[in-house]
Amino acid sequence: MRVITPSVELKRQWTARVELARRHPWWFLLFFVWTCDQHDLVDPIKPTPALRPHIKVMSELWHDNPRLVVVKSRQMLMTWTFVALYLWDALFHQGRLIMFQSKREEDAIGDEVSGDGLLGRAKFILSHMPGRQFVIPEYDEAKHKQGRKILFPWNNSTIWAIPQGAAIIRQRTASGILSDESAFQPSAGDAYVAARPCIRGGGRYTALTTADMADGGHTRALYEDTLDQGDYERSGTRTD
């Protein structure tokens, strides 16, 4: 009879989990993503509730449809979910340049300690990832985690936190853009125009937002499919 030691069994299990996570991001959410719930006073750091139907469906939608505009209610765990999905993209694919865009750069960078902001959430997930040595054995926190970026040099991928606007997007060829609360970004329309080559070339673009018109109606037009009607203020600049 063949005896399998626990460590060997554990290693096989993690290797299999990594293999699954490589195939579909939902497995990555299920096995490797822990989040910080600031509302929970007892046990704030916990696995992401990937088994909830809406999170599973959203990961499937994101995986199979590169361009998404998601209009949501508050408190749906969507920011955590999409940050994890784009992190999956950077971890398991070669040559990805992912941009996390928010209204202010501070919001995009956030804070790793409490899992705040977009890049802060990604760093938090990496720091608290169970079995990280099986997923990314090359990862060195001191070297690869920088102020505005997370670098994955072994597969030439980068995640970069950027403020609203077109300037940074226009100069680079991003393979994925997550625009968080895009309806609250006055320059969302300009950023979208700058990202068009990336979108047309097959890159991912996710506009995630609650309803607002601070962007001059751009995100609403994207969502309601009325972009070509030009019935919104494209520059989105608020004037008196």
Next chain:
Amino acid sequence: MSVAAPELIDAPVAGPVERKITAPEVIIPANDIDVGLTATLNTNGFVAVTLGMGADPITFTREVVESERRGLPAWRFRKEYLRDWDAQSGAPVFDTEWVERQRKYCCDPVWRYDVEPEIGDDGNPVLWRSSGLPKLKLVPSQGGRLKVFISPDWQPPEIPAGSMSVRVAFAMGIDVGEGVGASDSTIQVFVGSTREQAAVFKDNRIQPAELGRIAACIARWYNDALICPMRKMHGITTLRAMLEVGYTRIWRHHQPGGLIEVAAQDLGWKKGEATDDVLFGRWIDAMQFDRVTLHDLETVQQHSQYIYDDMGRVCHQKLKLLPVTARYQHGDLVVGAAAAYRACMDLPRYRQTTPFTIPADSFEGIRRHADRMDARRAHTEEDW
């Protein structure tokens, strides 16, 4: 297509499925609280996803939703949780309850003042040496445009009567109109420490430059109040007029580090008025949380005229019931009050550096006077 789990995985769950959206699809059905999750492929190539509270019944129980509904103003709940893009369109910026609360403090002005040129002993108007313009002074007048609720020598009630007196700091906000009978030019004066309305001035026939001179006169009367004027359009004219008559205690964007700022380009509020969160947003907060006290009924009433437009911006309401002349005078008192409140908040950063005055009949005063006379005599002899 389901991605099956290998045998070794301890996850007895169904794997993910392929979800390429080609037609409108209800993926998670609605419940009795809200919609679930729906997806539609737009012609612009984007998949539009609606994610409602019905998709997460674990988080959004009936109790949670009801509690949120009660805890937010109606339009905010519709916007935040029911994804209603137009929820705030037409909604009042200042809640009726906040306005009603202020209405209780309204009263008639204690005094009314107006300005007139200062006349010298020789019967001629006194002029500013720098600009040659006539000096103005405030005089009591029955129909005066300046309504005074708190006088400059007002003493805070916490100071024991007769023990000492303090020089109360005041802040002033100015909204500048064209002066052609349409939009009002307004001046609001607030007590710096209590944020209480001290005086209000309103006129729609006053030229911007004249407004600047009157504002400087009122500010001097109010213990050299800190003025925050609007810079846009005609505001720059008002600003220059204030500088011409030597008034420099004006709000500025950047602290010049001890120097007296005389260049007009850095003075005054140069951004938006009603749409600027830093100016108007603070004023909305002040009204909401009762941080201010308004005594002028017209100022209070003008708050009801501000609504959110389709784009979520603060704007004036076009009231069809009001006469056309009244329509153009909307909200100017509110903008002035918002500017005054801004100046109130920044008062500690503008400490007044008044030189210490030596009494003329003291030994030091006599000595300095003798020095000055010696210097003048020496100077005259040199010239001679």
